[in-house]
Amino acid sequence: MDVHNASALAGAPERLAPQRTLLLVDDEQNILAALRRLLRRDAYHILTAGSGQEGLDLLASHAVDVIVSDQRMPGMLGADFLRKAKLLYPQTMRIMLSGYTELQAVTDAVNEGAIFKFLTKPWDDQQLRDHIAEAFRLKGIDDDNARLNQQLREANLALAAANAAMQALLHQQQHQISRSEVSLDIARELLQLLPLPVLCLDEDGMIAFVNAAAAGLFERGAALLGSDAALALPQLFEPHAAAQRQVIIGGKAYAVARHAMGAHSRSRGSLVTLCHTGAPA
Structure with a gap:
């Protein structure tokens, strides 16, 4: 040989x-x-x-x-x-x-x-x-041709892997959105069931939520949604007013507390509660 x-x-x-x-x-x-x-x-x-x-x-x-x-x-x-x-x-x-x-x-x-x-x-x-x-x-x-076919197979495998990863991420995001929506529905329901009036403002000061107690307290009720809080309810949101103070509504005294959101979550805006304190002083 x-x-x-x-x-x-x-x-x-x-x-x-x-x-x-x-x-x-x-x-x-x-x-x-x-x-x-x-x-x-x-x-x-x-x-x-x-x-x-x-x-x-x-x-x-x-x-x-x-x-x-x-x-x-x-x-x-x-x-x-x-x-x-x-x-x-x-x-x-x-x-x-x-x-x-x-x-x-x-x-x-x-x-x-x-x-x-x-x-x-x-x-x-x-x-x-x-x-x-x-x-x-x-x-x-x-x-x-064999080399090109191999490269094509490898590219197809990489694309399939990328698509699978994208689908998994999309599924995870959809699952997270669903969980967030459920959490939001639960939070809304809890706020609706509270006996004290509650309003939620977005970060621009627009009224984003009014519970049943708050809707019954104010004449405009649910029509307040989407309104500028300072214009719709000036007695509650006077410029430079303290975060906690007392106001008179319908001849009754209420303690008003405004809580900034986002300290423990990604939420924005503020939550306003009104607690009846009895007859005005």
Whole structure:
């Protein structure tokens, strides 16, 4: 078994990562030597084997792009070798070069896709070089397509993962919104059930909520919603008035307390409560 780098110059080290690898399989050493001399100019990384089994051994340990094999070899015919090469290494391009025209064996191998080209000995140098170059060109296209398909699969997987993460986040946000809405409904109901009047103002001083007790206390009732508190209820929201003070409404005294919201939550605005203190002093 012989390994030869046809692209290396005399005395220069062999390339560690050859880009184009060619495997020549023939039981006649003079044929292998002639092929090496012919193809050296094309800068291929050339591997040689003297039998089909040796060829399979080389395929197991090297990344081969193109195979050129003889047909009539001891132990294993070229068609059988190329058939096994196709089964084990389908990405290779396979060429048969033989002086024997065993039509049926060659026809079967071609029909099975085991052979890309069939050439006879003696060969035409330029024709052989052209066919091998074409095989490498097609192999390069196949490799590019495989690489692009892999990149597409990876991009699709990444996109699917991103979509799944986005869906999970959206579900979490929707769940949080639902919980917030339930909490808000509970808070509204609790405020409605309180016997003392309660009003809620947003951060701009607009009346955002009036409970039943407050609606019954003021003539406008629910119509206060959306009104400017300072204009709608000036007796409660005089400029620069203290946060806690006493007012007279309907002849009754009420202690008014205004509580700023947001100390323990993300809420804004203020909560105003009115507590009846009895007859005015």
